[in-house]
């Protein structure tokens with residue numbers, strides 16, 4: 001095999017899933033705690049299913065430097081929420097279904113035909129949080 005290069009990773013997404021009122025409340029609380037601590041781009045809360053996702057969720061886009069603090073923090077604070085963290089390398093389909101890591105429940109992904117096999121790797125989105133606390 002020819003190993004792929006870490007340099008292929010332009011950014012990461014964390015998809016934070018919730019189901020039912022208790023998980024939704026926790027997910028919204030988690031969202032606030034994330035905004036206070038990390039310079040990330042918080043996506044909209046999708047109560048209706050979007051893209052390949054089979055459960056309501058919101059997306060967090062973050063850069064490579066943030067991975068080392070944000071992902072361990074999520075491990076400690078996700079509670080019972082399922083989380084998919086995946087790299088953005090320009091292979092959108094593989095990034096989601098093969099290169100991601102799951103915390104908690106592993107959920108199926110659907111509508112895979114809407115994901116591109118080869119595209120331009122997504123650069124980190126402009127952060128829309130203003131952290132005031134250290135993780």
Ligand code: ZN
Pocket residue numbers: 013015059086
């Ligand atoms: Zn994603």
